[in-house]
Amino acid sequence: MLFKKLSHGQLLKLARQKCIPPLSPKFHKGQSGRVCVIGGCEDYTGAPFFSANACALMGCDMTHVICEKEAAPVIKSYSPNLMVHPYLRTGHLGEMDKIKTLLEKMHVLVIGPGLGRDSGMLGSVKEIIKYVLEEHQGQIPIVLDADGLYLVTYDESVRDMLVRFPQGRIILTPNVVEFQRLRKLYHDEIPEGEETGAYIARKLHCVLVEKGGKDHIFAENHMLVNECEGSNKRVGGQGDTLSGATACMLAFSRAIFDFKLCGEPDKNLDWLDYSLLSCYTASTVTRECAKQAFAAKKRAMQTTDLNERVGQVYDELFAEYNNEI
Structure with missing residues (x-):
């Protein structure tokens, strides 16, 4: 892989050319991405909305949220653009039959935003990861964040499942605190001179942001x-x-790489290349949204100021490379 030799602009141009399907009247709804965000409990309804909304504003065709029953009406009230399903439960496993039926249609999952640490909610997530691994051979990419990362840190059986996924299909996105928790798991075995993040990514067979x-x-x-x-x-x-944003880019990449929406994909790139380009692009979009929101609002900046800029920033970054057909 030659990505590390490419400049920032070259990486974005490559992502636009290789990962993002064109807009075309030949495609039907859903072909350019079906994503499901899994999280959201009574106390935390904003996180799954912001994740799903960013995905939708990036251009994902269909964006779903699977959340706890009490959270569903609140999340629905934030936007009519999202499809919200109240299938998770606190205290015990959720409606797994309904969840699995919905997952059959999904191209990418995000697990963790607003999930909380209730045993029933975490148990449902474990079942979902197991289902994707066993019934879909781990081909559905999963982005793990927030309390999804908490589950990875404290449940060895989940880590055992993650390493069985194909390379590039599991993406972890830890912040500073979450990264330190992961680091403590492997502190005594990280070889001298090796980057901690590199070791964790190798150990868990994942992409780590x-x-x-x-x-x-x-x-x-x-x-x-x-x-x-x-x-x-x-x-x-x-x-x-x-x-x-990461989930949307992964869904775009699957449309190109897995589903061959635009014919045969580039033979010089494997799935890991698509996954890395997706993560880099999403990182760029998020950072630029934060930059613009801060420039406009300074200390008054709120999450909505950042989140609502996703579509605008995407268009600005890729205006040079737009290829509608």
Whole structure:
């Protein structure tokens, strides 16, 4: 992989040319992406909305949310554009038959935003990961964030499942605190001189996006660093915007790579390449949204200021490469 030799602009141009399907009247609804965000409980309804909304504004055809029963009316009230399903339950497993039926239609999953740490909610997530691994051979990419990462950190059986997924189909997006939890798992076994993120990505057979002043994206022996300017203020929900943008880019990439929407994909790129380009692009979109929101609002900046700019920023970044057919 030659990505590390490419400039920021070259990486974005490559992502636009290789990962993003064109707009065309020949395609029907759903071909350019069906994403489901899994999370949202009574106490945390904003996170799944921001993730799903970012995904929709990036251009995903259909965006769903599976959440806890009490959270569904609240999330529905935020936007009529999202399809919200109240199938999760606190205290016990949710309506798994309904969940699995919906998952059959999905191209990418985001697990964790607003999930909480209730045993029933976490148990449902474990069942979902197991279902994707066993019934779909791990081909449906899963972005794990927030309490989805908490589950990874504290449940060895979940980590055992993650390593069985094909390379590039599991994406972890930890912030500083979440990354430290992961680091503690492997502190005594990380070889001297090796990047912690690189080791974790290799150990869990995943792509790891270490968020921070710079975003470091690790996978096997590969690393990309996104140094784009972001915001001097951090707001809750920035990570949710990233997870949604990442999911949309992965759905676009599946349309090209897995479903061959535009014919045979580039033979010089494998799925891991598409996954890395997707993560880098989503990181860029999120950081630029934060930059613009902070420039406009300064200390008054809120998550909505960042999240609502996703579509605008996407268009600005890729205006040069638009290829409608």
